[in-house]
Amino acid sequence: MSGQAHYNMRGTASHSRSIGITKRATPLAFAWTGEQRVRFSDFQVNEIRKDGSIVHLRNIGLNDGPKQPSQEKSDQPPAEVQPKTEAPNNAESVGPAQEEQKTEIPLSDVTILTSLAGEKFAQELVQLFHGEQGADGEKITSVTSGPLDDKSKRGQIHVEVRRIFKSGLETSTDDSGAIIATKVALSRKGKKRNRGARGQGDDKPTGEYLHFTLYKDNRDTMDAVNQVARVLRTKPQSIGYAGTKDRRASTAQRCSVRHTRARALAGTNGKLWGIATGDYEYRDDPIHLGQLLGNEFVITLKNCNVVGESTEQPVSERLETMKAQVQSALDHMATHGWINYFGHQRFGTHQIGTHQIGKLILEDKWEEAVMALLTYDPEIAAKAADGEVPTEAMRRDEYARHHACMLFKTGKDIERAAKTIPGRFTAEASILRHLTRLGNGSMKDFPGAVTHITRGLRSMYLHAYQSHVWNHVASRRWELYGERVVKGDLVIAEGEAIPLVSGEDQDGDDIVNPVEEGDDDAVRARLLTEEEASSGRYTIHDVVLPSPGYDVIYPDNEIGAFYEEFMGREDNGGLDPHKMRRLRREFSLPGRYRKLMNRFLAKPSIEFRLYTDNMEQMHPTDLDVIKAGRRGDNSNGNGKRRRDDAEDEGASKKAKVDGDANEQVGEDAEKGEDNGSAETIDATPAAETTKIAAIVRFQLGSSAYATVTLRELMGDMPDEEKYEAEAAT
Structure with a gap:
């Protein structure tokens, strides 16, 4: 290779x-x-939005895209040279020669503006951009639309004006809902004046959240979000996204960040490897997990x-x-x-799978869970200890992880272990920091070490165990009945106001039943009678299977019995699918329903x-x-x-x-x-x-x-x- x-x-x-x-x-x-x-x-x-449209990165930064014809060399004869005139005593003004260099606005863009704000305002925007004179013979300095009550439409207008006029016009909204547009002031050198704070430029947010397209190569979503947040000097939690995307891939998805200007986000481009952002738009609402088709x-x-x-x-x-x-x-x-x-990546790529960690947590085997998470390869750890590490950053981190786990588990240098573990190995780093924080006093606090892992990772381990059970049950269901619908199968109860997929959890999996207890809006399933199963009204695409939990029901046929038999095996934890509550509420699993069959969209x-x-x-x-x-x-x-x-x-x-x-x-x-x-x-x-x-x-x-x-x-x-x-x- x-x-x-x-x-x-x-x-x-x-x-x-x-x-x-x-x-x-x-x-x-x-x-x-x-x-x-x-x-x-x-x-x-590429992410698919709720409306069915596919997310693609169209423009990077603020002024990305193909150059305009006026910027390219042309075979056309040069335009007539304008007479030289004195510029007024204003550092923000430009000479007439600059004003005459008009950039043609495509008719398609004018049509977009007309559909959003009316023909009159669209034409006035073009005139303002070109520095034309009004009916009174005076140069147009600002234009105002009629009142607009629709906030989303106002947001669209702000975005389109910025795009179409290459950020050459500024827009704001007055108390009546009307949009006011002015021309961006230029210096003598023709550069936009920067009125904003460092890295924020002169764009004015028209919504609390800045939506953007995140493109990444060979990075996982959480890592990319953390890196963007680091450069923006904000918390990763302030960046929202609809779902996680593969690491070993080229991907595009929509994200949102709160209280950030487009120019600041554009500044992250060039500072982060494998990451680009663009297609900015201010909106009033954030993007959250599950907000995708x-x-x-x-x-x-x-x-x-x-x-x-x-x-x-x-x-x-x-x-x-x-x-x-x-x-x-x-x-x-x-x-x-x-x-x-559920695919292989659901269960991790290390020697011990994430579902095995989840099983140990559900068994209250805290020490075994911690030691499983700190599993290492002795050969790699030995090379790292001898300084034989790769030059590539990600592989170097992998070696450091094995080295740190070896130092801790062998007791060679416990304090050094916590300092050696790379921060991107969140679970291992959390465990080692906790177990070494108070010296020997905390060395045996394995339950505390597990609970110090981030909530998202803890959930991932538990959900992986549920997925492991679900896969085995689905195979057994197909082996026994194939595509036949049989008595005791489960379907989502009719009349449910909430769709089958009502969101995603921390690890990007569909949530059908909310994790909060006592939610009357939880999606419910029901059992099919023999008459219903044979009526032809239901097909295999209506059948759902539950993942183990306290808030689900199980099929009333051989599959229901298989849950008990499979989970009860010693190598599967000796667990009872009907007893999924734990003393620690965060480890209590309500369960969820998942369609047995999948289809293309x-x-x-x-x-x-x-x-x-x-x-x-x-x-x-x-x-x-x-x-x-x-x-x-x-x-x-x-x-x-x-x-x-x-x-x-x-x-x-x-x-x-x-x-x-x-x-x-x-x-x-x-x-x-x-x-x-x-x-x-x-x-x-x-x-x-x-x-x-x-x-x-x-x-x-x-x-x-x-x-x-x-x-x-x-x-x-x-x-x-x-x-x-x-x-x-």
Whole structure:
């Protein structure tokens, strides 16, 4: 392997079985393999808003995007030179020559303004921007709209005016609700005057929250949010987002931050590797967990081949074999759906899974839970102790984690352990800080150590155990009854005012039953009678299964008994699904309902393509599109291919973009490296195309797993543990 973190989608079945993923609902003529995330940009995730629109990063910073024609060199003859005049004694004024350099406003933008604020105000804004004279012969200095009662519409107008006129106009709202627009004052050099505080510029917030698009490469959502908050000097809790996105991916999602100006947020671009922000908009309400419909995935699988088929067979024959059969399987999935398993990433990537930690907590085995969280690899710990650490930051942190856990568990240097553990390992750092805070007096306070872990992480462990049970139950349900609806199955009770998905918890999973006790609005399920099950009124897509909890009911058939039998096994904690309350309320689980079957939100697609180079970018990321727009071409989107040579050496190269604040996106931005524009090569490679790639596009609801979807399509399950191990090497 060339240093790229990737794994084969065939994987091993043993790990899948250990987390309950054993059944499939889609008939396949054959299983096939493909390497996922040869580059992290092979896995792209874009959030889907509640209204069904897909979030893309369109502009980075305040003034991003393709240059205007007036800024480019032109073959047109030069405009007539204006006579030189004296500028008035005002440092904020500009000369007539500057005023005559008009930027044409597209008719489409004028139409948008007209629809929002009326034709008169739209035309006046254009005249104000161009510095034209009014009917009285005087230069227009400000324009005012009629009163507008709709706050959301006012917010849209503020945003559109800023976008269309490139922040050349300022807008504010008076007491009557009317919008007042004035031209941004310029210095003699034609630069905008900065009236605001450091980093805040001259934009005036028109809402309490600044909404923005967060684009990230190879970073998880919580880490990206923490980094943005650090640069803004605000608390991470002030940044809201609808759901978490994959780490090893290129992703885009909407976020909100309270009491922050757009210029301050734009200033974070260029200071954080792998992160870019843009598309700013002031709103009165924040973005919160669960405020999304789902996600769109565009996943490139490379080195595809049919299992058991020789790669010596001509590539054209292999391609035709795959095309017809795989498309048939995808069509079946679109019609019939598949089992809605929790994916591998739900259970962690370390030697001891998150569900195992959750089981120990539910058993009140505090010391065992702490020691499980501090599990380490002796070989890596020994290398770290000898100073043999990688240069790459994330791998260096991994080595430090193993070293710190070794120092603590062996008792070699307990105090040093707490100082050595990197802060990004939140659970381990919280535990070590607590156990070493008061010396020997707190060394045995294992319950206190667990409760000092952040609430979100504690919930993640408990929910992982619930998910582990749910997966095994779902497999048993399919094994016994398949797609038949039977007596004792559960469906959501009719007349529920709250939809099945009513939000997300801290680890991004759907919440059906609220975690607060005594909530009369909790979504309820009911049992089907034999008559209802056989009536044809209900299908397998109506059936739900509960995760274990005190506020759910269980199926009244063999599946209900299976909950008791499975959870009661010693290796599953010897727990009782009907007794999920604990003395510590935070560890009491109310339970939730989850649909047995999953479906696409929109029609999926798959494209097979022949290629030669594994570093080829098959589908452009949002960042690629922005960069191509700046160059004025359609590279990476129309027959040209991108190769990042540094990634070929495993260097996780940054992507750098021009514009406001020299924004940089990529893992090595802090090193000051510049890869310039990604190299483009001809669409027809010199070497023979001997490899097959599949580009799969599909949309899933929140709390659905793309890896589970791919496993259903391909006939096997990716080995996430193998993938993470390769990523670490």
